Amino acid sequence: MGEDEKLEACNKVVEEENEQKGGLFDFFWAPIYWFKMLANETHWSFVFGVLAVYGVNQGLGGAFNRVGTDYYMKDVQKVQPSESQIYQGIISIPWLVKPLWGLVTDFLPIFGYRRRPYLIFAGLLGTFSMLLLSFHENLHIVFALLSMTAGSTGAAIADVTIDACVVQNSNIRPSLAADMQSLCALSSSIGALMGFSLSGIFVHLIGPKGVFGLLSIPYGLVFLVGILLDEPFKPNFSYRQVNQKILDASKAMWRTLKFPDVWRPCVYMYLSLALSINIHEGLFYWCTDSKDGPSFSQENVGFIFSIGSIGSLLGALLYQNVLKDHPFRSLLFWTQLLFGLSGMLDLMLVLRLNLKFGMPDYFFVVIDESVSQMINRLKWMPLLVLSSKLCPPGIEGTFFALLMSIDNIGDLSSQWGGGVILHLLNVTRTRFDNLWLAILTRNILRITPLCLLFLIPSGDPNASVLSTDILGAKEEAETPENENIELVSLVSSVDGK
Numbered sequence: 001m002g003e004d005e006k007l008e009a010c011n012k013v014v015e016e017e018n019e020q021k022g023g024l025f026d027f028f029w030a031p032i033y034w035f036k037m038l039a040n041e042t043h044w045s046f047v048f049g050v051l052a053v054y055g056v057n058q059g060l061g062g063a064f065n066r067v068g069t070d071y072y073m074k075d076v077q078k079v080q081p082s083e084s085q086i087y088q089g090i091i092s093i094p095w096l097v098k099p100l101w102g103l104v105t106d107f108l109p110i111f112g113y114r115r116r117p118y119l120i121f122a123g124l125l126g127t128f129s130m131l132l133l134s135f136h137e138n139l140h141i142v143f144a145l146l147s148m149t150a151g152s153t154g155a156a157i158a159d160v161t162i163d164a165c166v167v168q169n170s171n172i173r174p175s176l177a178a179d180m181q182s183l184c185a186l187s188s189s190i191g192a193l194m195g196f197s198l199s200g201i202f203v204h205l206i207g208p209k210g211v212f213g214l215l216s217i218p219y220g221l222v223f224l225v226g227i228l229l230d231e232p233f234k235p236n237f238s239y240r241q242v243n244q245k246i247l248d249a250s251k252a253m254w255r256t257l258k259f260p261d262v263w264r265p266c267v268y269m270y271l272s273l274a275l276s277i278n279i280h281e282g283l284f285y286w287c288t289d290s291k292d293g294p295s296f297s298q299e300n301v302g303f304i305f306s307i308g309s310i311g312s313l314l315g316a317l318l319y320q321n322v323l324k325d326h327p328f329r330s331l332l333f334w335t336q337l338l339f340g341l342s343g344m345l346d347l348m349l350v351l352r353l354n355l356k357f358g359m360p361d362y363f364f365v366v367i368d369e370s371v372s373q374m375i376n377r378l379k380w381m382p383l384l385v386l387s388s389k390l391c392p393p394g395i396e397g398t399f400f401a402l403l404m405s406i407d408n409i410g411d412l413s414s415q416w417g418g419g420v421i422l423h424l425l426n427v428t429r430t431r432f433d434n435l436w437l438a439i440l441t442r443n444i445l446r447i448t449p450l451c452l453l454f455l456i457p458s459g460d461p462n463a464s465v466l467s468t469d470i471l472g473a474k475e476e477a478e479t480p481e482n483e484n485i486e487l488v489s490l491v492s493s494v495d496g497k
Helices: 003-019 023-041 044-076 081-091 093-107 116-135 141-172 174-214 216-228 239-257 260-274 280-287 298-323 328-342 344-350 361-389 396-424 435-455
Strands: none
Touching: 023 044, 023 174, 044 081, 044 116, 044 141, 044 174, 044 216, 044 280, 044 298, 081 093, 081 141, 081 280, 081 396, 093 116, 093 141, 093 239, 093 396, 116 141, 116 174, 116 216, 141 174, 141 216, 174 216, 174 298, 239 260, 239 396, 260 361, 260 396, 260 435, 280 344, 280 396, 280 435, 298 361, 328 344, 328 361, 328 435, 344 361, 344 435, 361 396, 396 435
16 A cells, blocks of 8 residues: 555544544544554654654753743852853854754764664753753852753754654655644644743742753653664664765855855844844843842743743744745845834833833733744744755755754854843843843844845745756755755744754
C-alpha cells in the first residue's frame, strides 16, 4: 500500500469514528486521533520527541526559564538592570551559531547515529547546568552565566536536532509536512502559555533557584528522547569527508549572501531588530519595585507574560488568515510604525498617565503586553516568510538557519544596546527617574527602520524573490549530500530564537 493510500485509509477510519460521535465528545477525541495518525505514519518516538523538545523544553521550560532568570538576576545576584540586560544577551549566544550545530549534526554522526547522540548530550548538558544553579548556595555571577549559557546551548542543540528530524520526516512523507509543522507550533504555543501561567506561582513558592531545579526535568525529557528516538544505524562512516562537506556548505552560503537580492533584505532584518533596543530589564525592575512602580507579584508577572503569549498567537493567526498576501514592503511599513507607536503604552504606564484615566496598573499592563506582542508577531511573520524565500535550492535548511542566526545577532545587539541606554541614563535597581527617557529613545529608534524599507522587495509576496542568477546556480550551490535540515521551524519562533 502506498503512502497516499495509507493516509487516506487512516483518515477514513478517523472520519468513520468521528461520525459515531458528536458535539463535545467529538471535539475531545479529534486531537487524539490526529496524534495517533501521526504516530502511526511516522513513529511514536518522533511525536514524543516533538512534544518533549517543543512543548516541554522550549515552550513550558522556556517560559519558566525567562521568569526565573529575571528574578534570579534581580533577587539572587542583585545586579543592576543594565547588567542583567548584558548578561541575558550573553546567555543567548549559543543560538547565534545554530548553523554550526546544524552542520555538525548533519555531517558528523557519532557511533553510527546522526541525531540521538546530540539529543543525549543536550539533555545531559542542560540537566547538570540547571541542577548546579539550583543547589549551589553562593554561585558567583561568572559561573552562573556559564551554567545558564550551557543550558542555552543544550536547548539550541536540541532545537536544531529535532528540527532536522521534522524535515527528514517531511521529505519522506510530504503529505504530512503541514501536520508536522502544526504539531511543532501547537506544542510550543500551548507549552509557553502553560509555562507563563504557572511560572510566577512557582517562583513565589520555591524561588528562582528552585525553578532552575525544576528545569532539569524538561532537559531530562530531551535526554530520554535521545535514548528512545527511532533512528537507523549507519556504521562505517568516513570521517575524512566531514571537513570537505562543511567547507562546501559554507562556500555555498557565502556565494549566496553576495547576491544583492539576498544581502539587502538581510541588512534590513538585522537593523530593524538591532535598532529596536530592548529595555525589558529596566521595565521589569520598575514593575516589581514597591516604591516607584506598581509592585507586581511573581504571580502577576507570570500571568502578564501568559497574556502576551496569547497576543503573539493571535498575531500569527491574523497574519495567516488576513495579511499573508499583502506585499512585504507595505506590510512592514505599517507593522513597524505600529510597533513604535505601541511603545507609547509603556511611556504612559511609567508616567502614571493610566491612573489619571482611571485604569489600574495591572489592567493596563495586560493590555500593553498583549497589544505589543501581537504587533511584534505581525512584524516578525513577514520577515520570517521573506527569509524562507531567500533560501536558494540545495542549501535551503542550512541557509535558513544562517538567516535566523543573523536575526539572533540583531536581537543580541538590541539587548546590549538597551543595556547601554539604561546604564547611560542611570536607571538602576532603585532609581527610575530617567526610565521614561529610555522608553522614549527606544520608541524613536523603533521607527527609524522605516527609512530602510527600500532594501525590502515590493513585489508579490507569493512570488519568488530570488533572481534567475541565484536560481540558475542550483547545481553549483548544492552540497555533496543533499539532505539539508530546516533548523528553525517557520512557525515556532515565538520566543525570538
